[in-house]
Amino acid sequence: MNPVTFNCTVLRDGHQSLAATRMKTADMLPIAPILDSMGFSALETWGGATIDAGLRFLKEWPFDRLDALKKAAPKTPHMMLLRGQNIVGYTNYADDVVEAFVAMSAKHGMNIFRIFDCVNDPRNMETSIRAAKKAGAQAHGTICYTTSPVHTTQTFVDMGRELADMGADAIVIKDMAGLIPPYVTQELVSALKKDLNIPVWIHTHDTAGLGASTYLSAIDAGVDACDVSISPFANGTGQPDCLRMLALLNGNPRKPDYDADKLIEVSEMLKPVYEGLGKFASHRNEVVDSDTLRYQVPGGMLSNFRTQLKEQGMEDKFEEVFAEIPVVRKALGWIPLVTPTSQIVGVQAMLNVKFGRWKNITPQAADIALGYYGRTSAPVDPEVQKLCAEKMGKDPITCRPADLIKPGMEDLRKKLAEKGLPTDDEHCVIYAMFPQQVEDFYKKPEPKEEAPVQVNTAPAATPASAAPSMTVIDNGITARVSGPSGSRDLTIIINGQAHSVKVERIG
Numbered sequence: 117m118n119p120v121t122f123n124c125t126v127l128r129d130g131h132q133s134l135a136a137t138r139m140k141t142a143d144m145l146p147i148a149p150i151l152d153s154m155g156f157s158a159l160e161t162w163g164g165a166t167i168d169a170g171l172r173f174l175k176e177w178p179f180d181r182l183d184a185l186k187k188a189a190p191k192t193p194h195m196m197l198l199r200g201q202n203i204v205g206y207t208n209y210a211d212d213v214v215e216a217f218v219a220m221s222a223k224h225g226m227n228i229f230r231i232f233d234c235v236n237d238p239r240n241m242e243t244s245i246r247a248a249k250k251a252g253a254q255a256h257g258t259i260c261y262t263t264s265p266v267h268t269t270q271t272f273v274d275m276g277r278e279l280a281d282m283g284a285d286a287i288v289i290k291d292m293a294g295l296i297p298p299y300v301t302q303e304l305v306s307a308l309k310k311d312l313n314i315p316v317w318i319h320t321h322d323t324a325g326l327g328a329s330t331y332l333s334a335i336d337a338g339v340d341a342c343d344v345s346i347s348p349f350a351n352g353t354g355q356p357d358c359l360r361m362l363a364l365l366n367g368n369p370r371k372p373d374y375d376a377d378k379l380i381e382v383s384e385m386l387k388p389v390y391e392g393l394g395k396f397a398s399h400r401n402e403v404v405d406s407d408t409l410r411y412q413v414p415g416g417m418l419s420n421f422r423t424q425l426k427e428q429g430m431e432d433k434f435e436e437v438f439a440e441i442p443v444v445r446k447a448l449g450w451i452p453l454v455t456p457t458s459q460i461v462g463v464q465a466m467l468n469v470k471f472g473r474w475k476n477i478t479p480q481a482a483d484i485a486l487g488y489y490g491r492t493s494a495p496v497d498p499e500v501q502k503l504c505a506e507k508m509g510k511d512p513i514t515c516r517p518a519d520l521i522k523p524g525m526e527d528l529r530k531k532l533a534e535k536g537l538p539t540d541d542e543h544c545v546i547y548a549m550f551p552q553q554v555e556d557f558y559k560k561p562e563p564k565e566e567a568p569v570q571v572n573t574a575p576a577a578t579p580a581s582a583a584p585s586m587t588v589i590d591n592g593i594t595a596r597v598s599g600p601s602g603s604r605d606l607t608i609i610i611n612g613q614a615h616s617v618k619v620e621r622i623g
Contacts, residue, residue, distance in 0.1 A: 119372045121157035121341045122358060123195060123317070126386070127185065128160040130349030133321060136396035137169035139349075141181045143389045145188050147382045152189035154374055157341050158228055161185045162221070163196030165455075167204045171546070171553045179224050179542055186225035193227035193254075199455070200233040201240040201490075201518050205549035206456045208240070208489070208517045210524035215247040217545040222251035230319075232258035232290055234457045235449075237490030238278045239516040245282050256317065257284030261291040261304075262452035263412060264445065266494040269300075273307045286315040286340070291330070292454045293414040294321035294353075298333035305337035315340035321353055323414070325404035328356045328364055335370050347383050348390040352402040359383070411438045417458045425466070433469050440465035443473075447500045448484050449492025460484065474500060477507055487513040524548060 127148070131139035144161075151159055162182050170176040186194060201208045203217050218229060229248040233240040241257060248255035257279025259272050276287045287308055289296070296304070301318070308316045318334045320327045320343070331342045343355050350357035359379045365371035390397065407418055421438075425431055441453075444464045451457050464481040468474065482504035483489055485496045491514075501512055513520070528544040531551075537543060537558060547554045 117338055117370055120335045120339065120370045121372055122344045122361070122374065123158040123160060123341055124151055124154075124156045124346065124358065125160040125319075125343050125355050126151075126346045126349050126382075128162060128164055128166055128197070129319075129343070130345035130354050131393070132165050132169075133354040134349050134352060134397060134401050135390065135393040137165045138173065138393050138396045139389060140174055141170075141176055141184050144181075145184060147385050148185055148188035150378055150382055152192050154192075154378055156192055156374075158193045158195040159185075159189055160195045160197070160230075160343070161189075162194065162226060163198055163204055163230070165204075167546070168550060168553070171550055171557060175557060177557065178546060179220070182221070182224045182226065194225055195228040195230060196221065196226050198229050198231045198244055200231055200244055202234065202456075203244075203545070203549060208521060209548055210521045211243045211518055212523045212525045213528070213545055213548050214243045214518075215250075216525055216541045218244055218247035218253075219251050220542050220545055222248070222253045226253060228254045228256060230256045230258055230288055230290075231284075232260055232288075232454070233490060234260070234454050235451045235484070235490040235492055236260050236262075236275060237492075237516075238275060238282065240490045240518070241279065242282050243518065245279070245284055249283055249285075254285040255283065256286045256288050257282065258288040258290045260452040260454050261289055261296050262293075262450075263295065264450035264493065266450050269304050269307050271493070272304055273311050276308050276312055280312050280314055284314065286317055287312060289316070289318045289334075290454075291318070291320035292452075293408060293412070294323035294327055294330075295409065295412060296320060296330055297326060298329045301330045302333040302337040305334045305339045309338045317341040317343075319343040320355070321414075322351045322356050323353050323405055324408040325406075327351075328361060331356060331361060332364060332368075335365070335368065346379060346386065348387055352404075354401075411441065413438070413441060413453055413462070414458055417453065417462055421462055421466075428466075428470075430466070430470065437466050437469050440468050440473075444468065444481070446494075447474075447497040448481065449496045450494045451484060451489075451492055456480070457484070457489070474503055477504060479508065482508045485512075486510065487515075488517050490517055 127144050131137060167178040170178060170181060198204065201214060203209055203214055229244065231241045231244045231248070236259065245255040245257065257276070259275050261272070279287060289304060305316055305318065316339050318331065318339050320330050322328065334342065342361070344350070344358040344361050345355040347357045347359070351360070358374060359376060362371065362374060362376065405418065408414070411418060422434070425434055425437060430437070441461060444461050445451060448461065451461070453461060460478065460480040464478055467476045467478065484492070485501045485504040486508065505511060525541070525544055528548055529539045532539045532543055532547055535555065537554065543554065
């Protein structure tokens with residue numbers, strides 16, 4: 117077999133997983149040419165939470181980052197993480213908005229679109245796969261690895277086949293929680309390689325300490341590429357470090373050839389960057405967290421919930437809340453725990469414990485139960501679905517959710533024009549997902565670091581790097597605002613209904 121290749125994630129998932137997605141473009145540009153010279157199969161430079169966090173906190177226009185990195189690293193293919201019909205937002209968007217976003221991203225230099233869906237519904241990935249290929253880019257169909265009574269090697273292989281039939285150029289195993297064991301990895305990679313005639317890539321995190329051994333098994337099974345990062349933005353809740361993986365592969369005939377001296381040089385350049393982002397980093401993210409294996413949830417969700425339960429005076433309910441997570445997952449059709457479903461399931465589990473099971477249902481959990489996020493891996497509990505239908509005043513659906521969404525580009529163009537903002541496709545697609553952030557960007561062009569606003573279950577208000585934070589006040593009202601004085605936008609949940617509000621903090 118040919119040597120395995122590595123994709124470098126340090127410019128995207130490395131700092132998203134370990135430093136709340138706060139690395140600035142200016143910090144990336146010095147290392148980008150070095151990374152470009154090393155022969156990685158891809159540099160992950162965009163997507164995921166970087167667009168939201170960059171716009172919201174760093175006051176960087178998203179396409180400017182892509183342009184700058186593409187200029188600094190022109191030889192290596194650039195890769196981004198795309199949430200299918202969610203694009204890089206937290207709800208489904210119209211097909212024409214998805215198509216325009218992909219076209220604009222490709223125009224600015226994006227080469228590989230890694231496309232996944234939070235409920236593993238391939239129908240939610242078809243538009244973006246088609247759009248990527250139309251733009252001359254690669255579309256990588258992505259399987260979110262999860263465990264449940266209904267998920268088997270064969271169900272994942274069947275999903276891989278469906279994505280390949282849609283035109284995917286490669287299949288990616290996305291192990292967002294770092295839970296896939298080595299021997300399961302070997303079985304799944306072997307099965308996908310046997311069934312498909314396209315490359316198989318793998319992505320994991322070292323949260324539970326399995327990441328490096330998972331990669332070794334995947335490489336022995338014939339995987340074509342693995343995601344690695346570079347220390348200090350590696351290991352823990354990030355991807356395994358590249359230099360570490362090279363050491364582990366000494367003597368393996370599939371060991372790739374990457375310049376160790378250059379890796380060390382990049383690592384040394386990144387150390388002061390990591391130290392500068394210390395307030396966004398946490399020692400808990402740097403070490404093996406065995407609780408991730410125990411509770412079968414992503415490490416970021418685990419650490420955020422510890423804080424949230426403490427804020428609510430529910431520290432003594434930790435075990436009870438996490439025991440409720442599989443109850444919620446089962447009722448909602450055994451959905452994977454990945455943005456935004458991990459946040460939705462976690463919040464619903466907390467509400468079940470606090471108010472009684474299914475007494476207070478968030479709109480997002482109800483929409484999952486009713487099919488508005490897509491087709492779930494198993495049938496939704498009919499009693500829960502009935503409760504959700506009564507609460508939301510709408511019937512369950514079985515069609516592709518985006519089939520119910522009207523084209524959005526022209527309406528977005530009108531809204532931007534009314535506000536005196538640019539109306540090109542580039543601005544329309546960003547405005548569709550982050551309207552308030554776009555308006556704030558043009559009001560406050562100077563970069564200014566602010567503490568994040570963490571809110572409850574409204575997915576659009578929270579970067580993908582963290583689960584929503586909440587403080588239950590009273591009578592089913594949930595909200596929290598933090599940061600400096602001034603006006604802040606957030607979403608509150610009142611008796612299960614989401615409301616967008618502006619909060620003025622005084623003194």
